[in-house]
Amino acid sequence: MPTTGKHEEWVTRDQAVLWHGFTQMAAFATSEPLVVERAEGRELVGVDGKRYFDAISSLWVTTLGHRHPDLDQALVNQIAKVAHSTMLGNSNTATIELAEALAQRVPVDGPHFLFASDGASAVEQALKIAFQYWVNLGVEGRHSYLALGDAYHGDTVGSLSLGAKGFGTEIFDPLRFPVVRTPGYADPRWLSKAVSAVREHAGGLAAVVFEPLVQGAAGMLVADPPDVARLVAEAKEAGLIVVADEVATGFGRTGELFASELCGIRPDIMCLGKGITGGYLPMSATVASATVYEAFLGEDLGPRTFYHGHSYGGNALASAVALAHLRVIDRDGVLENVRNRALELASLLSERFGSHEAVREVRSRGLMAGVELDPSLGGAPLGRRVCASAVRRGVLLRPLGDVVVLMPPLTTTSEELEHVVDVLADSLSEVLVQP
Numbered sequence: 001m002p003t004t005g006k007h008e009e010w011v012t013r014d015q016a017v018l019w020h021g022f023t024q025m026a027a028f029a030t031s032e033p034l035v036v037e038r039a040e041g042r043e044l045v046g047v048d049g050k051r052y053f054d055a056i057s058s059l060w061v062t063t064l065g066h067r068h069p070d071l072d073q074a075l076v077n078q079i080a081k082v083a084h085s086t087m088l089g090n091s092n093t094a095t096i097e098l099a100e101a102l103a104q105r106v107p108v109d110g111p112h113f114l115f116a117s118d119g120a121s122a123v124e125q126a127l128k129i130a131f132q133y134w135v136n137l138g139v140e141g142r143h144s145y146l147a148l149g150d151a152y153h154g155d156t157v158g159s160l161s162l163g164a165k166g167f168g169t170e171i172f173d174p175l176r177f178p179v180v181r182t183p184g185y186a187d188p189r190w191l192s193k194a195v196s197a198v199r200e201h202a203g204g205l206a207a208v209v210f211e212p213l214v215q216g217a218a219g220m221l222v223a224d225p226p227d228v229a230r231l232v233a234e235a236k237e238a239g240l241i242v243v244a245d246e247v248a249t250g251f252g253r254t255g256e257l258f259a260s261e262l263c264g265i266r267p268d269i270m271c272l273g274k275g276i277t278g279g280y281l282p283m284s285a286t287v288a289s290a291t292v293y294e295a296f297l298g299e300d301l302g303p304r305t306f307y308h309g310h311s312y313g314g315n316a317l318a319s320a321v322a323l324a325h326l327r328v329i330d331r332d333g334v335l336e337n338v339r340n341r342a343l344e345l346a347s348l349l350s351e352r353f354g355s356h357e358a359v360r361e362v363r364s365r366g367l368m369a370g371v372e373l374d375p376s377l378g379g380a381p382l383g384r385r386v387c388a389s390a391v392r393r394g395v396l397l398r399p400l401g402d403v404v405v406l407m408p409p410l411t412t413t414s415e416e417l418e419h420v421v422d423v424l425a426d427s428l429s430e431v432l433v434q435p
């Protein structure tokens with residue numbers, strides 16, 4: 001069967017058997033979905049043969065671009081050894097090598113890695129580890145978590161509970177367990193409110209959980225590094241476990257390998273995901289400090305054991321690709337590219353949209369940017385319509401409500417950034433003249 005064909009045909013076949021996340025399937029076919037057949041570098045190629053610049057890095061996972069020769073080769077080499085073997089009570093050389101390399105790089109003291117497959121699972125593991133840590137120490141009453149407003153930590157019930165409302169998830173409110181919630185980075189007084197809550201609730205909290213530096217899914221809300229450092233210092237002072245969810249910010253997005261490094265913090269637990277394999281394979285990890293890890297050591301089959309594990313955790317193919325990915329980031333100066341391109345992106349966005357009548361605010365940190373539109377101009381759903389227009393112009397964008405997200409791959413060039421920003425400006429103009 002030929003893999004290319006008419007776009008409509010593929011959409012019909014899709015609709016007959018698939019169910020897409022965060023998508024109203026009754027509207028799927030008429031929303032001009034992109035059906036990808038292959039990719040080259042930073043471009044996706046649709047079944048219509050058209051090329052699309054991947055300006056959202058395939059929902060924030062792609063770092064070096066698609067079909068990177070080193071990552072492709074790492075996958076081929078590993079597949080000749082073994083694709084997967086369980087990490088429950090047993091091990092795999094590829095996973096050990098990856099953990100050794102990551103241990104040199106994560107800002108966590110004496111790190112130990114518990115792998116899973118999705119960001120939400122990494123957060124779920126972190127919540128359960130933080131909870132059981134206190135149980136293992138014989139400390140009672142530390143059952144809750146402090147989480148920020150506008151937070152997003154994934155879609156499983158535990159991670160959803162830590163997350164704030166939004167994206168239509170209110171429907172699950174009866175399933176959410178309560179947390180101590182203080183405002184997110186959009187509130188200029190978020191830090192003092194979080195600090196007060198840490199002091200007030202310390203005895204009942206297992207951990208404080210936050211996205212360091214950028215609340216991504218909230219629409220790229222940004223914090224100042226010293227403020228994040230101050231929250232961590234307060235939490236540590238109160239004896240809490242500090243959980244940094246770096247699923248979105250990790251692996252170079254902010255210009256350092258981890259946003260925690262920019263903030264100068266050393267979390268007790270870190271959650272990694274998205275970019276960990278450069279966007280190749282589903283992998284995530286919960287990183288625990290030696291202090292946390294050692295609280296789980298005890299008798300075999302005893303109650304201190306962490307009774308949790310995912311079937312595909314530590315997958316060997318994903319491990320081999322993730323290791324190659326880490327090496328390429330260093331070898332090719334990828335972080336330096338992020339820092340240079342980030343300055344260009346920030347100035348392009350402020351030039352073009354800083355005083356645009358239909359733009360409320362432009363926010364960015366590293367190669368994570370959000371252009372918040374004013375939906376009172378142009379009519380709802382403005383973000384959706386602007387992105388649809390950009391897709392027709394060959395740039396794949398996807399909004400978060402009224403915020404157009406720009407998350408280009410970390411290897412993006414200056415010319416590509418200019419093109420993306422031009423296309424966004426044209427798309428916005430088009431939508432504004434046809435409300």
Ligand SMILES: *Cc1c(COP(=O)(O)O)cnc(C)c1O
Pocket residue numbers: 117118119120121123152153154155211216217245246247248249273274
């Ligand atoms: C995307 C995201 C998650 C969830 O990751 P999944 O792989 O989609 O489950 C968790 N935390 C943050 C900060 C994220 O951006």
